Amino acid sequence: MRLAISKDAVQRALSAHAAIGLLASALLYLICLTGTLVVFYQEWQRIEQPDAPEMTAIAPEAVQHAVASVLAAEKNKPRTTHLYVHMPVEGLPRSTITTDHQAVHIDADGKIAGPEENSWSEFLLGAHYALNIPGLVGMTIVGIFGVMILALTLSGLVAHPRIFRDAFRLRTRDNHGVGLADWHNRLGVWTMPFSLAIAVTGSMIGLGVVGAYGLAGAFYKNDIEAAYAPIFGEEHAADARPAPLADIAAPLAWLAHNEPDARLTYVILHDPGTRGQHTQLIAEHPRRLIYGETYEFGADGSYHGKVGLSDGHLGQQLAASTYNLHFGNYGGLPVKIAYVLFGFALTIVVATGTSIWLGKRQRRGLHEPRLRAGWDGVIWGVPLALALTLLARILLGNGAPLIAIFWLAAIAIPLVAIVRPEPRPKTLLRRLLIVSVTACAAAALLGIAA
Structure with a gap:
């Protein structure tokens, strides 16, 4: 039997298939764009809260006093299980204490100077890291898209055998999409090492959690901490009986004396105020990609050893290098600028790839003005939605509903473009984006903040 399907039904199915492809491209574009912006995560925090006290260093005794003051202010709340002290570093010369x-x-x-207010920076990081989806689902989706970037990069290389020979051939005139295709191919070649590094590390970060849960289920009786222990060290057994606050100043002094070249980034106090409390210091090592070595100390300040991220087995060092390699947190400002440039190039490659695909469909007679308008809504609507969230943060304060604003705008703009594809919304959205970015810059410079 032959299944009779009308031509109209086939056309609708093809349009639905194309729409699904457009949705995947939109998420990939969003991940690439937010990843490019989040390279300046530290700088965004300083812009967002310019009046926070800054310093190049802080004395161990001052850290000890600050931790005691913060915990004393929480005496009527449930006990904090993990306390983090962000130490001043070159990119973010501030000290911040974070509890539960x-x-x-x-x-x-x-002395406590006031609350940390960097909701927009955290929103941006969350959008890139997990599409603002809590739990394991968001990270897994982003990890899958990392695999997609890897597949697209390698397949693009195979599909264009002359891609390296034509690396500097650029026909700027858009003759039946030739100019756009040349920009796509040239940027793809020039950014290929960066794209591969970002794709591999992004997949490792996003899917690493899934892998850890799999290992925990298969070999560690569903104990996720045990699965992570061979790489990041073991979690100490808890003892909730009350005890005086751990000595934090002594470990800081020990590190300064014994590892003078290490740059301290974080102090982590586990189970503060209990007999099971212990301290970890995370310190960067010069000319290394690892995010840092972890040094262990007891409650009395005595040194108990290090985890081995700096000189342990190759798997440990590789795992500890993934984050900095992905986010560009090494080499200072020059590396960050390079990551932003390459990141924008990768974002353009993603955007032009879908535009080329839509152009080819149109040349084959598949005229789909709604899909074209929808993609215009994605390309210009996503950065417009990001600008609107930043403007909301400046005008409404740290409590502005940034996630709701972003996703409502990012979804509504393409949908409106699809419903009303004529005239093409590209020009209008460009103008709105310019106005929004200008308004953000003006509000920030004038100090207009709620």
């Missing part, structure tokens, strides 16, 4: 209940800035004397 709050995050506050401290000054160079260890």
